[in-house]
Amino acid sequence: MLQKYDAASEVTDLDASDSSEKSPHPLSLFEFWPGSVFYTPIVLYWIAMGIRYGDFSVPSAANPRIETGGLCGESKSGILDMAGSIAKSWIAPYVVMDLSRTQREQDVERCLSLMKEHDLSFPVVLKPDIGCNGTGVKLVPYREALPGTLAQFPGGVKILIQDLIDKPVEAGLFYIREPDAPRGHITSITYKEAPLLHGDGKSTIEELIRNDLRTSLLPEIYLPRLRTRLQEIPPLGKEVQLVFAGNHCKGSIFRDGRADATDALTQRLDMILRDVPDFHFGRIDVKAASIAALRAGEDFQIIEINGVGSEATHIWDRRTTLWEAYRAQFYHYHQAFKIGAANRARGWKTCGALTMLRHWRKQRRLLASYPLND
Incomplete structure (x- = not known):
């Protein structure tokens, strides 16, 4: 399960001190902008970098053993299957x-x-x-x-x-290691929390959603997932968890945890990801026993390894400014081009723009056929 987020009190179990830093609004300015709006500057940046490097698919060589470098259409199991014995012991x-x-x-x-x-x-x-x-x-x-x-x-x-994995803390760890570098670095940590409402013994689940400070702004995300329970009236004090999957666009709450990028955690990721051949750039999603354990690089398991197409998801913390979000996006995509170009110079091939397009269209077609997530 995701760490629970108490939507009623706006206080997170992950960091009680956050309650003293409340945002005046439960969402950031851009948190749920249409993708066609938010990502337009990023697409333009990608085009500019592609022109600069002479190939729009250069980032696909950042993780050259993964289809498209993990930009789109890659196999999740194909990435996990690459893990050696050391890395595999940390994978769920x-x-x-x-x-x-x-x-x-x-x-x-x-x-x-x-x-x-x-x-x-x-x-x-x-x-x-x-x-x-x-x-x-x-x-x-x-x-x-x-x-x-x-x-x-x-x-x-x-x-x-x-x-x-029955561990209470779910986190996304963004990791970058340049080719031949002995160590990598963690550029982002995001804690993921499940929105939580409390029954009052009188209101239906739909009414609780529509009356809550945050969820009332996003009914189109939460109501379809609970359509069979909307008229249920939870008893007084009963917790109602609104989402299972730890994804921001599916309704989870994201918190910026970059302050927890310790040397111990970095060393642990170095050990694990050097055992995934030629992996240099991406986000590792984990479940941990506690934040203290994660800081120590202990007691966590990997549930996914994502490549070039993954985001530094701390940008979806409601306290992040639009400028900070774009700065993070531009930095990470610049690193993807830089590492891809370095690997290209070492003899690795890029996938080509047409292959990227083909994988993107295949992924888009498959996504439309999948059931609604929990």
Whole structure:
């Protein structure tokens, strides 16, 4: 589960001191701008960098063993499968399954067989092998929920079945290491929290959402996910968690945690990611026992490794200014071009703009076919 965010009190369990630094508004200026608006300057920056380096796909060489460098359309399991024995010991157990195109009734037994073979037990998380922004991520708490959940995915797609890591802190760690550099550095840490409402014994879940300071501004995100429970009246004090997947655009709350980028955590990521061949740039999503454990580089597990297409997601903290967000975006994409160019000079090939476009179109088509995430 995500760390819980108390939407009613605007005080986060992750850092109680944040309550003394309340923003005058529960959302930042740009937090939910349309992508076509927010990302236009970033697209223009990418074009300028592509002209400068003579190839719009230079960042694909930043992680040259990953399809498109992890920009779009890459296989999540393909990245995790690259891990050596050291890195694998830090990755949450998973198995990959191809859903049948024609014999969907056999998917459940095949899934159970794969889980048994790889020593996985409920609860598990199902996620598309090709996807982004948490689209299609589903929690399966027990065996009886498996048939209905599998049936929501289209036939013929590949999914990951991953152990649900029962650690309270979820974080995204952005890591960059230049080719041949002995050490990398952490450029972003983001803590992810689940919005939480409290029942008053009188209001329905829909009314609680519409009356809350933050969630009332984003009903289109929360109401569809709880459509079967909207008229439920939670008892007084009962917690209602609004989202499972730790993605900002799907409703999770993001907090800037860059102050926790310790030397111990950096050394741990160096050890792990040097065991993922030629990985230089991307975000590692983890579950940790506590923030103190994360700072010490201990007691966490990796749930995903993302490449060039990942963001330094601390920019979605409501306290971040628009200028700070763009500065972070431009810095990271400049680093992607810089590292890609360095690898190109060492003999690695870029994927080419047409291949990027083909993978993007494939990913977009698949995203449209996935079920609504939990």
